[in-house]
Amino acid sequence: MKIELKAVEKYYNRGGSNQVHALRGIDLTIDANETICIHGPSGSGKSTLLSILGGIIGPTIGSAVVGGKKLARLPDRFLTLYRREHIGFIFQRFQLIPELSVLENVTLPLLPLGVRPAQQKKRAMELLEKLEIDHRSDFPAAEISGGELQRAAVARALINDPSIIIADEPTAHLDTRLSEDFLSIMSDLKKLGKTIVIASHDPLVSESPVVDRCLYLRDGALAAAF
């Protein structure tokens, strides 16, 4: 699924004394099945850019078009539907609910879709099996290792079979081996035709062969591409 951002600006608290100009004049096209990495220091606007790409927030100015659909003017309800159908998120620290089991965390996106429990379990177990953590499915998320958390987060991101995967600093809390495992999973997803956007400081990610292109973001603007 192709993503196009044109002249995107994002302000927080616009007009207020605490106004933040988070993104400035972003023009960006990401082709379907392309994997890009977004670099940049803390506060450079990476998370804001991911939020706009993922339909969590809209730009203040400019347009965001995903798969031919304009996200900029969509009300919250439709942005949620867009996320539900097209986007899989993998967060820094994975953002699983610690008291829920791995299986329950993975099936969370399916609950409001009315997917029946047997079907939920079947789909989740298939993914957990592929990611080799099916043996941990009944464990609470609070009781599994970092690598297993990461795989569970990937499984949750993939449960709706999204066309776009957005990952925010996915290797920030992982050792080298687990980071390599993560990139291997991304490589597999790329083979399945997914569009992948990864925000990361980690050179292991930016130098990985799975990444087609790296963008450098500074003070809310795209500074370079390599």
Next chain:
Amino acid sequence: MALRYIDRQLNIADYALSGFKRRVARNVVVVFIFALVIFMVASFSLTTTSLKQAAGRLLETVPDITVQKMSAGRQVSLTEDAVDKLENIFGIRSVRPRVWGYYFDENNGANYTVIGHPKLSEKSPLPGLGIDYLPEMQLDTVAENAVIGRGVRQSLELGSRRTFSLFRPDLTLKSFITAGAFGADTSMVTDDLIIMDLQAARDLFGLAPAEITDLLVDVANPLEIDNIADKIGERLQGVRVVTRERIAKTYRVAFGWRSGFGLACLFGAMAAFAIFAWDKATGLTPAQQREVAILKVVGWQTEDVITLRFWESIIISASALGLGYLGAWMHLLFFDGVLFRPVLLGWSVLKPPVSLIPVFSIGDLLIIFSLSVLPYLAATVIPAWHSAAIRPDSVI
């Protein structure tokens, strides 16, 4: 589409149930407090309904019409010749004179209800006393016979003795022998009751011969009670004619007023709980806020989160309603409504030891539901709108 909607609701309800289990300690405290409030409201309501039913059963045996003479707005005695004036009214089955009054026992600080009845000595049932019950009579041919309620027997500390004495107005003693006692099933109206011969009652109260306090009239056709009451009013000047329906209405008003007063007091407890629930619902912990944000990022709509809060509230309030109602039922069945009985029956030295039987009433259940579950749902689901609107980007 409908099936998908039902599946969605079931999924979210299931998630709410798992959330209840995850936060079991906190939720059990809320359910316990809520159940306690519902227990009080339900106990009150069940006790009132049960008392109304008990009163209704007893009122079925009250005479169709009671006639009393009034002067200056107060009841005064009338003479026995009034019986003759009424007996020829068409449709009247029987007219019986009665002496009825209160006797204050200074030794025990108790008030007894004394009824003088013309047929006590005939060893026959006691019609027209509002009591369709014939105690085992052991009539004495020499002493004055009396049939007494269970409360009177206890108050007089008779034990195995059969004789007791009461003071006349001139402070001379009048002795009686107990010919029988009323059973527990009529104790709501017989607990403080002493029934004696009509003449003995006149003697005890210092009334003149042929003086009576009221007339008890039974009517052949129940549909004619009001017509005959009107005719009695026309025939006897200055009397008050009270029909059974009017007495029943007075009972209903008395219990209704007391229960209404009690419920109004308990409503304060409900309001306090609703405020507590509102406070909890508006003040989400950081972990709960994070959970909502995660749910929204993975595709939950604001309405899905509100639905989740709705199911959480349903689980808590349904558990509390079940526990509270069951507790109230047991309170009535096994403890005779001991907590609210004095409020509803009134305070007196001799409290009628009526056995209360819980009566299931959809109306009562709806009132309890409206006073407890609905305010709780409102107090938790309305502020949920605010908490459900957490921006999903807060987890990024």
